[in-house]
Every structure is written in structure tokens, then in C-alpha cells.
Amino acid sequence: MLIVIPDLLPRAEALALRERLIAAPWVDGNVTSGAGAALAKKNRQLPEDGDAAIEARAAITRALAGNAQFLAAALPRTVFPPLFNRYGPGERFGAHVDNAIRLDPGSGQRIRTDLSATIFLTDAVDYEGGDLVIEDEFGGRAYKPDAGSMLLYPSSSLHRVAEVTKGERVSCFLWLESMVQDGAARAMLYDLDQSVQRLTASLGADDAEVLRLTQLYHNLMRRWATA
Numbered sequence: 001m002l003i004v005i006p007d008l009l010p011r012a013e014a015l016a017l018r019e020r021l022i023a024a025p026w027v028d029g030n031v032t033s034g035a036g037a038a039l040a041k042k043n044r045q046l047p048e049d050g051d052a053a054i055e056a057r058a059a060i061t062r063a064l065a066g067n068a069q070f071l072a073a074a075l076p077r078t079v080f081p082p083l084f085n086r087y088g089p090g091e092r093f094g095a096h097v098d099n100a101i102r103l104d105p106g107s108g109q110r111i112r113t114d115l116s117a118t119i120f121l122t123d124a125v126d127y128e129g130g131d132l133v134i135e136d137e138f139g140g141r142a143y144k145p146d147a148g149s150m151l152l153y154p155s156s157s158l159h160r161v162a163e164v165t166k167g168e169r170v171s172c173f174l175w176l177e178s179m180v181q182d183g184a185a186r187a188m189l190y191d192l193d194q195s196v197q198r199l200t201a202s203l204g205a206d207d208a209e210v211l212r213l214t215q216l217y218h219n220l221m222r223r224w225a226t227a
């Protein structure tokens with residue numbers, strides 16, 4: 001399942017974050033690459049321990065924790081601390097798959113990457129190229145949403161960032177382990193959750209069918225989720 005959350009951050013906040021981030025010192029993006037990805041990757045990343053990165057990471061983490069659509073779709077168990085990247089003219093990230101297991105630098109804990117996300121901090125009109133292209137069973141599709149939007153996609157997919165030819169693309173990116181490992185199960189839970197939300201709004205939480213579907217949702221979670 002791939003979803004776009006158009007307003008993870010208010011656009012103005014995303015643009016302000018971008019301004020603060022670009023003023024900080026950046027390094028070669030290959031610091032977090034696996035051996036395969038390093039060959040394909042040509043971009044820059046913000047070191048994790050600078051003030052700007054720490055502040056921005058906290059803002060993104062807060063936004064994720066408060067976004068009902070993200071929580072329902074991802075069912076996050078552990079979110080890898082968000083990182084930041086930028087691509088100027090001539091920079092790109094060729095087709096790759098993200099490493100299955102990552103070490104959380106803070107806790108030393110291993111995280112299985114179920115979902116990958118990019119949170120765009122630049123409006124689409126401000127750079128050329130730079131589309132995030134994600135392959136699924138039906139082929140590749142390019143995404144280039146405006147600042148503040150998040151694209152959430154399966155870490156199992158091949159994906160790439162097209163070369164930027166003008167302007168600059170600045171983003172936050174992250175991986176997470178979901179409480180529900182199986183993507184098909186997670187997608188069904190999300191559909192059910194969205195229907196329950198809508199039916200609750202029109203029929204009320206104590207409607208008998210709403211109650212039964214709510215019960216079904218939680219009982220499927222009991223069956224499929226690892227808390």
C-alpha cells in the first residue's frame with residue numbers, strides 16, 4: 001500500500017524547516033547507504049547530531065505522532081529517527097531497495113523496515129526533476145507532492161529519485177517497523193479502520209453494526225499485530 005498524506009506538516013512549517021536545515025553543514029549522502037545503494041546514490045545528508053537536525057527530527061516526530069491517518073495506515077511499532085537529504089542539479093538516487101534491517105543509532109535496537117517515507121520540504125514548482133519513482137506490480141509511478149506532504153510506501157519496493165536538473169529538493173526520509181508485518185493485512189486493517197471512522201461519524205459509535213465492525217478491527221489486530 002502506498003499513500004500520500006498531503007498535510008503531515010502545514011506547508012509554511014515545512015518551508016520554514018527547510019530554511020533552517022539548508023543553513024546547516026551537510027555531508028555526502030552515502031553515510032547511511034548499504035553497499036548496493038552507495039553506487040546509485042548521489043545526494044547530501046544532514047549529520048544527525050547537529051542542532052538543526054535534532055530540532056527538525058523532533059518536529060517531524062511530533063507531527064507523525066499526532067497524525068491519525070499516518071497512525072492508522074502505518075500502525076507504527078518503531079520509527080527509525082527521521083533523516084534529511086537534499087539533491088541539487090546532477091544529483092539523484094538510482095533504483096534500489098532499502099535494507100531490510102537497520103540499527104537504531106540511539107538505542108542500538110534492530111528495526112525491520114516495513115515502510116519507507118519521504119516528507120517533502122520543497123514545493124514541486126521550485127525544482128525540476130527529483131520525482132520519487134516507486135515500482136509496484138503494475139509498473140513505476142512518479143510522485144512529486146508539495147512541501148508538507150508525506151509519501152508512505154512499502155520498503156520492499158524498488159524506488160529511485162530522478163536526477164534534479166534545476167533548483168533543489170530538500171526532504172525528510174525515514175523507515176519504520178509496523179506492528180503488522182504483512183503489508184496485505186495492514187492494508188485491509190487500514191480500509192476497515194477508514195470505513196469504521198466514516199460509519200461512526202454518520203451512525204454513531206453505539207450503532208450495532210459500527211460496534212461489530214469495531215470489534216472485528218480489534219480482533220484482527222489481536223490476531224495480526226505484535227505490540
Ligand SMILES: O=C(O)CCC(=O)C(=O)O
Pocket residue numbers: 085093098118132159161171173
Ligand atoms: O529522497 C528520497 O525521497 C528517498 C531516499 C531514499 O530512497 C533512501 O534514502 O533510501
Ligand SMILES: [Fe+2]
Pocket residue numbers: 096097098116159
Ligand atoms: Fe530508499
